Amino acid sequence: MRLILLVDMDYFFVACEELRRPDIKGKPAVVGSDPRPTGGRGVVMTANYPARKFGLRSGMPLSLAYRIKKDTIYMPEDFEYYEQVSRKVMDLIKKYADRFEQVSIDEAFADVSVRAKSYEDALALAARLKKEMKEELGLPCSIGVSTNKLVAKMASEDAKPNGIKLVKEADAKEFLSGKRVGDLYGVGKKMGKVLEGFGYKTIGDLAKANPVVLVERFKSYGAELHNSANGIDESEVQENWEVKSIGRERTFARDTSDREEVARLFGGMSKEVGEELGKQGLAFKVVTIKLRYADFEEVLKSRSLTHRSVDPEEISRVAIQLFDRYAERGEELRKIGVRVSNLVKYRGQKSMKEYAAGG
DNA sequence: TCTGGGGTCCTAGGACCC
């Protein structure tokens, strides 16, 4: 029997801030894009539980959050710091895993099938992990335990905050059946509406549906839906996972149609992307820009180079060329982004830093 | 209420080659 844990950190960004700012503990606090550079156009990235009591949620516009609760503590995000904390978190989870897969900055799967032979073993492991997380790192987490990734993930949602939830294989179907289709992993806003339109309100409705009909309606996705709804997921905890793309995007403090401002920002973001490529030892072949206009209309334009490159200047040059060729002239832009993809390991010259480190 | 930034995966048409 496979036994899989999904460890999900509770209100991670704010929890990280609490580590260095104990004064905010117990008070409503959120991490949200610093309103100064973005003109307050950001959203709440994370809200702690006291803030959630007032209805503050991640994804909520900061302007709205501010209207709801003025004396909330607002903190600009500090990704470098969260990454540092995240590395410690992941190292800790790894110790408990026979196979480990990081899902995001604050979430990871641990396949524990070798060291745990029963549900009791898995639960005991989860309890120890959670205890160590609190004692060693001072961070709360929630853990879902089950026999596959999908159900472990769904169980962790039920475990929040600060809990552990086991769903046995035999109970998976019933565990899922009462939940709304939109709660199923992989079903978002759009698909949730479509499914409800067809009369599938709960995950149980989907589970009971004729799979042939689902495939007729949704092709291969329909088959996947039917499996998920029935708690079936054969996918493995994936150890070796490679980055597919690296990008940066930024929202202007004020919408702009100023080419020079756009070009400057493309330059800055390209430099950051180039640094990230260097850190990871990767070269790219494709450059894609994203333009979001004032009305939220978004377009992507990309170009594939004839060669691999590691050069930030080249990213910037191609980005600005794409912009000049395709941007609607005079239209106000809200946001721009640049991303490189088609990445390969680059075994070229070492960076100065590596030389300095004697690597 | 007015909407961020980091990603992944999938689809689909057209070009091009065999």
Place this chain on the structure above:
DNA sequence: TCTGGGGTCCTAGGACCC
């Protein structure tokens, strides 16, 4: 002269997740 099918790459866009 008219007619295939498969494979791969390129480009654009959409949905989804955290």
